[in-house]
Amino acid sequence: MGRYDSPAALAALVQPHQVHRDIYTDQEVFQQEMKHLFANAWVFVGHESQTPNKGDYFSTHIGTQPVIQVRHSTGDIHVLLNRCPHKGTKIVIDRQGNTGKFFRCPYHAWSFKTDGCLLAIPLKKGYQNTGLEETDSGKGMRSVGDVKNYRGFIFARLADEGMSFEEFFGKSLSSLDNMVDRSPAGRLEVVGPPLRYMHHCNWKMLVENQTDTCHPMVAHESSAGTAVKLYEELGLPEDAPKPPAMEIIAPFMSPYEFFEGMGIRTWPNGHGHTGVNHSIHSDYAAIPGYFEALCESYGEEKAKAILDENRHNTVYFPNIMIKGPIQQLRVFIPIAADRTVVESYIYRLVDAPDELTARTAMYNRMINAPTSIVGHDDLEMYERAQEGLMVDGLEWVNIQRLIEEDEDFEVEAVENGTTERQMRNQFHAWVKFMTMCQKTEAAE
Numbered sequence: 001m002g003r004y005d006s007p008a009a010l011a012a013l014v015q016p017h018q019v020h021r022d023i024y025t026d027q028e029v030f031q032q033e034m035k036h037l038f039a040n041a042w043v044f045v046g047h048e049s050q051t052p053n054k055g056d057y058f059s060t061h062i063g064t065q066p067v068i069q070v071r072h073s074t075g076d077i078h079v080l081l082n083r084c085p086h087k088g089t090k091i092v093i094d095r096q097g098n099t100g101k102f103f104r105c106p107y108h109a110w111s112f113k114t115d116g117c118l119l120a121i122p123l124k125k126g127y128q129n130t131g132l133e134e135t136d137s138g139k140g141m142r143s144v145g146d147v148k149n150y151r152g153f154i155f156a157r158l159a160d161e162g163m164s165f166e167e168f169f170g171k172s173l174s175s176l177d178n179m180v181d182r183s184p185a186g187r188l189e190v191v192g193p194p195l196r197y198m199h200h201c202n203w204k205m206l207v208e209n210q211t212d213t214c215h216p217m218v219a220h221e222s223s224a225g226t227a228v229k230l231y232e233e234l235g236l237p238e239d240a241p242k243p244p245a246m247e248i249i250a251p252f253m254s255p256y257e258f259f260e261g262m263g264i265r266t267w268p269n270g271h272g273h274t275g276v277n278h279s280i281h282s283d284y285a286a287i288p289g290y291f292e293a294l295c296e297s298y299g300e301e302k303a304k305a306i307l308d309e310n311r312h313n314t315v316y317f318p319n320i321m322i323k324g325p326i327q328q329l330r331v332f333i334p335i336a337a338d339r340t341v342v343e344s345y346i347y348r349l350v351d352a353p354d355e356l357t358a359r360t361a362m363y364n365r366m367i368n369a370p371t372s373i374v375g376h377d378d379l380e381m382y383e384r385a386q387e388g389l390m391v392d393g394l395e396w397v398n399i400q401r402l403i404e405e406d407e408d409f410e411v412e413a414v415e416n417g418t419t420e421r422q423m424r425n426q427f428h429a430w431v432k433f434m435t436m437c438q439k440t441e442a443a444e
C-alpha cells in the first residue's frame with residue numbers, strides 16, 4: 001500500500017485555502033494523477049491542421065501516455081495508443097509524418113489500419129486456432145476511450161466511460177469559439193512546430209500561473225520593466241506609433257489596479273479565464289483590412305462583438321491555456337513530479353491578413369520561446385518554488401487570496417481579477433477527477 005492509493009488520502013491534500021506540498025513534489029501523487037486525473041478528464045491532443053491529409057499522423061502524450069493523432073481513410077481523426085498490441089513496440093517515433101494507408105510495426109511487421117484495426121500479420125497461419133482474435137492483442141492498436149474534434153481542436157478521454165465532452169467543458173467553450181471566430185473563415189491552421197522546452201517543476205505550477213495576476217509587475221520587472229524604461233528614455237512623442245514588440249511587452253508592467261479591474265471568470269470542472277473586462281491584449285493596434293474582412297463574414301455587429309472579447313488566458317483544466325486574441329495555445333505536458341515539457345503553438349486565422357500571424361509569432365518568440373526574455377522570469381520562479389517546497393517545517397501552499405466562505409465551484413462566477421479563486425477551482429476539480437473512478441471502483 002502506498003501513502004496515496006486511497007481517495008481519502010488524495011482528497012486530504014486539498015483544503016479550501018491551502019494545498020499540501022506533496023501535490024507538487026511527490027512522485028506517487030504524480031503517478032496517481034496520471035492514472036486517475038489524466039484518464040478521466042478530456043485532455044488536449046492536437047489541432048486537426050497538424051494532420052490535414054489521410055494517413056497524416058502526429059505523436060504526443062496524454063499525461064505520460066504516448067498517443068498518435070491520425071487522419072483515417074474516411075477523413076475523420078482517430079487517437080490511438082502508440083504501442084504495438086503484439087509486444088509493445090512504439091509504432092511511431094517521429095513527431096509527425098504520413099503513414100499511408102496503414103501503420104506497420106517495425107519489429108515483426110504486424111500492420112494496422114489508421115483506425116487501429118488489425119490489418120495483417122506475416123505468417124498468420126501460426127495463429128490459426130490459437131484464439132488470437134479473442135485477445136486484446138488480436139484486436140489491433142487500441143484507441144483512447146473517446147475523441148472529440150471541437151472546431152478543429154482534438155481532445156480525448158483515455159477512460160472508456162466517463163463525463164461527456166459537453167459536460168466537461170460547458171460554457172468554457174466560449175473562449176475556444178472566440179479564438180476560432182476571429183478567423184473570417186471560422187477556421188484556424190497551426191503555424192509551424194511549437195516552441196518547446198523543459199521546466200524543472202511540477203506541471204500544475206504552470207497552470208496556476210496562467211491566472212496569477214499578482215506576479216507580472218514583480219517577476220517580469222527585470223525584462224518588461226527594463227524594456228519600458230529603455231523605451232521611455234528614447235523620449236518619443238506620446239502619439240508616436242508604438243513598435244509591435246513594445247505593444248506586447250509593456251502591458252506586463254501594468255499596475256495592480258489594472259489586473260484587479262480585468263476580472264477573472266471561473267467555470268465548473270477547473271476551467272477559467274482572466275480578462276473579463278480588458279486584458280494585456282486590449283490595446284494592440286488594428287491591422288489594416290482585418291475588421292473589414294470580419295465584417296464581410298459576420299456583419300459589423302458580430303464582428304465588433306468578436307473583437308471586443310479580450311480574454312487574456314483561458315485555462316482548460318487540466319493542462320492547456322489558450323489566448324484567443326493572439327491565437328495561441330500552450331500545453332503543459334507532465335513528465336514527472338518535477339519535470340514538465342511546455343509546448344507553445346500559434347495559429348493562423350484563415351482569410352485574415354498575414355500581419356496578424358506575424359504578431360502572434362512575435363508574441364510567442366518574445367514571451368514563450370526557450371530564448372524568450374519573459375518566460376524565463378516565470379521559469380525561475382517555478383524552479384525556485386519546486387526547490388523551496390523541499391524545506392521541512394512548512395508543508396502547505398497558500399491559495400486564499402480573496403477567498404469567500406462556502407465557495408461553490410459548480411457554478412460560474414466572475415470575481416476581482418486578483419483573486420486566486422481559479423486556483424482553488426482547479427484544485428476542486430483535481431480532487432473530483434482524482435477520486436472519481438476510485439469511488440466507482442470501491443462501490444463495485
Ligand code: FES
Pocket residue numbers: 084085086087088089105106107108109110
Ligand atoms: S512488436 Fe509489433 S509486430 Fe511484434
Ligand SMILES: [Fe+2]
Pocket residue numbers: 209215216219220378
Ligand atoms: Fe509570468
